[in-house]
Amino acid sequence: MITIDSEKLFDIPQREMLLDQSFGPSRGLKTCERLREGRLPSRGLAFVARGNDQVLGTIRLWDVAVGTRPLLMLGPLAVSPACRGIGLGSDLMVHALAQARRLGHRAIFLVGDAPYYNRFGFHEKAAEGLDLPGPFARERLLALEIEPGALSGVSGMVRPTGPVPLRPENGEAARGFRAVA
Numbered sequence: 001m002i003t004i005d006s007e008k009l010f011d012i013p014q015r016e017m018l019l020d021q022s023f024g025p026s027r028g029l030k031t032c033e034r035l036r037e038g039r040l041p042s043r044g045l046a047f048v049a050r051g052n053d054q055v056l057g058t059i060r061l062w063d064v065a066v067g068t069r070p071l072l073m074l075g076p077l078a079v080s081p082a083c084r085g086i087g088l089g090s091d092l093m094v095h096a097l098a099q100a101r102r103l104g105h106r107a108i109f110l111v112g113d114a115p116y117y118n119r120f121g122f123h124e125k126a127a128e129g130l131d132l133p134g135p136f137a138r139e140r141l142l143a144l145e146i147e148p149g150a151l152s153g154v155s156g157m158v159r160p161t162g163p164v165p166l167r168p169e170n171g172e173a174a175r176g177f178r179a180v181a
C-alpha cells in the first residue's frame with residue numbers, strides 16, 4: 001500500500017536519491033534552488049509518498065514573498081520512475097494543495113511544465129507579475145491563486161522568507177551546490 005505522509009528526517013536520504021534520479025546531478029543549479037538554499041520547507045508542507053518503507057514520491061512547498069506579500073513556492077515534485085503514471089504525482093499535488101489551503105496560504109507559484117500543472121489550476125497568467133533571481137523560461141513560471149485575486153497587483157522579485165535551520169547543514173542544498181543558473 002502507498003500512503004502520503006508528512007516528510008520525516010529519516011526520509012531525507014531516500015528523497016535525495018529520488019531527486020538525483022529524477023533531475024540529475026545539476027539539479028542544484030536551478031534558479032528555484034536560490035529560493036530554497038539554506039532554508040527549511042514551509043511548516044507542515046513537506047510530504048512523501050511511502051510504500052514498503054521506500055520513498056516513492058516527494059513534494060515540498062516553501063515560504064517566499066514579493067515585497068510584503070507572502071506566497072508559497074512549490075517544488076520539487078518527483079515520483080520514482082517505477083511508479084509513474086499511476087496517479088501518485090497527482091495525489092501528492094492534491095494533498096499538498098489541500099494542506100496549503102487549510103493552513104491559510106493564499107497563492108502558490110512553481111516553475112514547471114504547464115501541460116502537467118494546468119490540471120491543478122496553475123497558469124502562466126497568474127504568475128505574470130513575478131520575477132525570479134536567475135534565469136527561467138517565462139512560459140514555465142506558473143501560479144495558482146488559492147484565494148481569487150491573491151496575486152493581482154503583485155509585481156517584483158520573489159525572495160525567500162522561510163525558516164533558517166538552527167544547524168545550517170540541515171538546510172536545503174547544503175551539499176556544496178552553488179546555485180548559479
Ligand SMILES: CC(C)(COP(=O)(O)OP(=O)(O)OC[C@H]1O[C@@H](n2cnc3c(N)ncnc32)[C@H](O)[C@@H]1OP(=O)(O)O)[C@@H](O)C(=O)NCCC(=O)NCCS
Pocket residue numbers: 022023077078079080083084085086087088089090091111112113114115116
Ligand atoms: C512529473 C511527475 C511528478 C508526474 O508524476 P506521476 O505520478 O507520473 O503523475 P500522474 O500519474 O499523477 O500523472 C500522469 C499524467 O501526467 C502526464 N505527465 C507527466 N509528466 C508530464 C509532463 N512533464 N508534462 C506533461 N504531462 C506530464 C503523463 O503523461 C500522464 O498523463 P495521462 O494522465 O494523460 O496519462 C513524474 O513524471 C516525475 O517525477 N518526473 C520527473 C521529475 C519532474 O519532472 N518533476 C516535475 C518538475 S516540472
